[in-house]
Amino acid sequence: MESIGVVSRGIVREVLTRYNYQEWKTLMENYLRGENLWEVVESDSVFDAQRNAKALHIIQLSCAPNIFDQIKHFQTSHIAWNHLANVCRSEFKVHQHILHDVVSDFSEHKALYKFVQTGDWEGTSSYLRGEPNAIIWVPPSGRTVLHVATIEGHITIVKRLVHRNNQLLEMQDKDGNTALALAAGYTGNINIATFFINAEGGKELLAIENKEGEIPLLMAANSGRKRMTRLLFLRTSSDVIDQQSLHNRVLLLERCIQAHIFDVALKLLKSYDELPIESLPVLQELARIPSAYLQASLWQTMVDSLKNGTLIDVIGAIMHIFIIFLTIFRYPKIWEKILRESVFRHKNEFLQILRYYKDIISKFNSSQLRDASVYDAMLEAAKHGNVEFINAMREANHDLLWAMDDHGRDIFSYAVIHRKHNVFQLMHTLCGNKINYRTDMFGDNLLHLAARLGPLCDLNLRLGAALQMQREIQWFKGVKEVVHVKCREAKNGEGKTPEEIFIETHKELMKDGEKWAKETAGTFAIVGVLVITVMFAAIFTVPGGLRQDNGMPILIKDKWFTVFIVADVISLLCSILTVLIYIYLQKSCYAPTDFLNRIPDMIKQGLWCLSLSLVSMMIAFCAALGIVLQKSSLYKHFYLGILVYGGYLIISFIPLDFIFGLVNPIIPRDFLQNLPH
Known part of the structure; x- marks a missing residue:
């Protein structure tokens, strides 16, 4: 105690x-x-x-x-x-926000600032006719009317104020920020910034530093505004950038990499004849970039699957392509942004930046590598799954592969702790089929680390606790297959084996997974029951009615009637199967191993049955509509449109990431190919 x-x-x-x-x-x-x-x-x-x-x-x-x-x-x-x-x-020092109420800062010319703040040019112009000197009046905050118009984004007022008095452009507030600096660092308004630069004397604004010694370009990069940073970098002369202190130039490089503005960062690197030692801390930022653009890797994976994969790989790749094209129609703005940013171009720029640092790192000895924190950067890369960084640094100096922290944990350990399968696979490939037995300062070997609860990623939060549990079991079994045999029963500093740690640390997750699976099963079962009710009733109220003499359907020989009956039966049977599957899940007892295959497979099967049931129900509805409207030329193709649109809605609003996470293992197949099932 x-x-x-x-x-x-x-x-x-x-x-x-x-x-x-x-x-x-x-x-x-x-x-x-x-x-x-x-x-x-x-x-x-x-x-x-x-x-x-x-x-x-x-x-x-x-x-x-x-x-x-x-x-x-x-x-x-x-x-x-x-x-x-x-x-x-x-x-916890509180900084005043840039968008605070500027009108409350002073008593003079309050009406003028109110007009500017609300975008009322007529009121502004009328006030300035009576008080012409108010245009350059400076309040306690130091923000002129041009500063306020810039903050509020009123480009019309900005242009007319500058035309009235060009002196406003160079005026600075109490923090030393010009109106251009505010546009660059706080509002990100490209149109206003472009106007300032193109105005008379605008080029000089790019070199004006605020009280922190930062020019607008640095402020834009610090805010992560990519378009603004590119604009200012192109318009700021190289002399201005070169005149900045070495600290500021390295800071600009670091901020561009943090914001993934790799094209500007690459041009900065090319401006150096030889990289300064002071730029080496940027390696930490490069290492933290997760997985070096998964989108590009995804496309490459799909291409490889179509060329050389098995039938399951090909089906998975086709599903990926289908989902991507589906989201293009549902979220066109997102894909417009992706195409504009050009994922492949950015990945290439990222690799070029790595080459610059690889060249300088290759000239360092062990003590210089340690002083430059390159070993720490390797561990950061392992933590974030950045295999491109690890590969580049390995080519520069192979000893960097054996980076280790103060707790005795190496790249292998970091890959296991943070569940980075790509780093683990890379290290496993480089180090051979079996991994040497090693422990950290707490007596934990790799299997102990794999047994502990891993971090929750965004994907698993969307998919649910059951699939997080599946992922944990996959990791534990995958690592168990490749580590030394004696790791399996070894005890750590607390006297616990990996199996004991796994059971102890995953108790709550298993409870959450069971609760999630049962709630999901209950929700889908209710939908299945509703479909059963509708389709069962539909079979006794067939379109066209029944014959009075024998009770047979009047339109039994109509082809659309056949489609209606077949679709109705398929929908009914699939709904019944869905309900049976989810009732079984509701009443089942759950063991940890069930989360590896049984539970995800049953949820997947139930979801596919429910999806087929809904699609069949839509087909039956359209067939019935076709029978009713077959003699009307006005509605001849109306039901076909409903069928297409209804099918699209069903497919697009099903949680595709949920289905895809169930169909394809979260851990790549080659990592789990030897696992016992």
């Missing part, structure tokens, strides 16, 4: 983090006062070794691990307390 810690004894509600300093400070101060320890914390002159040690111990135990690391070397509680106050206050 002694290991529970201070927090559980009622001193503070939760340990100190970056977000709860004020509450933590109040509770901690009250507790220290009650324990007669506040005097040694508050005053540097009062020193009692025993009381100081006790107060310091309480403060340290009440901090989160990352906060504790900052104060663990302090010898007095007074210094530690003041350090926490300075750090937390600086982290």
Whole structure:
């Protein structure tokens, strides 16, 4: 019980983090006062070794691990307390937002600024005729009428104000920002920025720094505004960029890579005759780019599947293409953006940037690699699944493959912990069929790490807990197949085997998966019952009616009647099968291994049956409509249009990512090809 810690004894509600300093400070101060320890914390002159040690111990135990690391070397509680106050206050410094109410800042010319803020040029023009000097009047915030018009995005007022007085362009607010700087860093309005640059004297605005020493180009890159950054980079002369400090040029490079503006970053790199050492921290940003554009890899995977894949691979690739074309019609703006950004071009630019750094890294020795944090960058790349980065650095220096953190975890470990199958496959290919037995400082081998609950990604949050559980089992079994045999029964520092850790850490996920599967089954079963009810009733109310003498359908020989009957029967049978499948799922007992194949397969089968039932119901409806309207030329093809549109709606609104996640394993097939089923 002694290991529970201070927090559980009622001193503070939760340990100190970056977000709860004020509450933590109040509770901690009250507790220290009650324990007669506040005097040694508050005053540097009062020193009692025993009381100081006790107060310091309480403060340290009440901090989160990352906060504790900052104060663990302090010898007095007074210094530690003041350090926490300075750090937390600086982290939570509130900055005034750029779009605050500018009218409340002053009393003079309030009406003018109100006109500008609301976009009323007639009111603005009328006011300036009576007060012509108000156009260049500067309020306490330093923002002129041009600043306000720029913030609000009123391009008409911006143009007319500049035509009235060109001096407004160079005027800066209290932060040193010109109107162009505000457009570049805060609003991202391309039209206004282009007008400023093309105006008389506009080129000089590109070189004006604010009080933080940043030109508009730097501010645009910091905001991640790609189009604005490209515009300003093209219009800013190379002399202006070269005149910036080395720190600012490296900062611009880093910000462009962070925002994935690779074309600008590549041009910056080409401007160097030799890359400066100061640019090496950019490697960390390159390493954090996840999987180097999965979209491009997806296209390549589909092409490979169509050329060399099995029948299942070909079907999967065709489904991928069908889904993509379907989403083009449903979300045209998204695909317009993808085409405009040109995924393939960006990936090529990313690889070219890597080549620049590969050349400089190849000249480093081990100590220089360590000083430049290249080993850390390799681990970051493994964490984010960036195999392109790992491959490039490996070609520069093969020793980088053995990067290891302070806990004794290498690239293999990071790939397993963060579930990056592409990194694991790459390392497995490079290191041979079997992986050497190794443990970290906690005694965990790779199978122990695979047994722990992995991070939840966006895909798994959409697909549900059951498929997250499936993914976890796949990972555990996949790693188990490739690690050393003795890893399977080895015990870690806590005396636990991988199997024990897996069961312990996945209890809650398994409960959530069972709940999710049963709720999903219940929802789909209700839909199936509704379809059964409709289709069962439809068979006794056939279109055209029945004969009075023998009860046979009047239009039994009509081809559309045959279509109606067949579609009705198929829909009814598929709905019944759907309900039976989901009732079985509702009443089943769930074991961990069931989440690997049985549960996903049954949900998939039920969903396909339900989809076929809905499509068949739509066909039966259109056939019945065709019988009713077959003598009307006005509606001759009306029911065909309903059939096509109805089929589109059914297919497009079914959760395709759900189906696709069930049809194709989340972990690639070659990673799981030897798994026992």
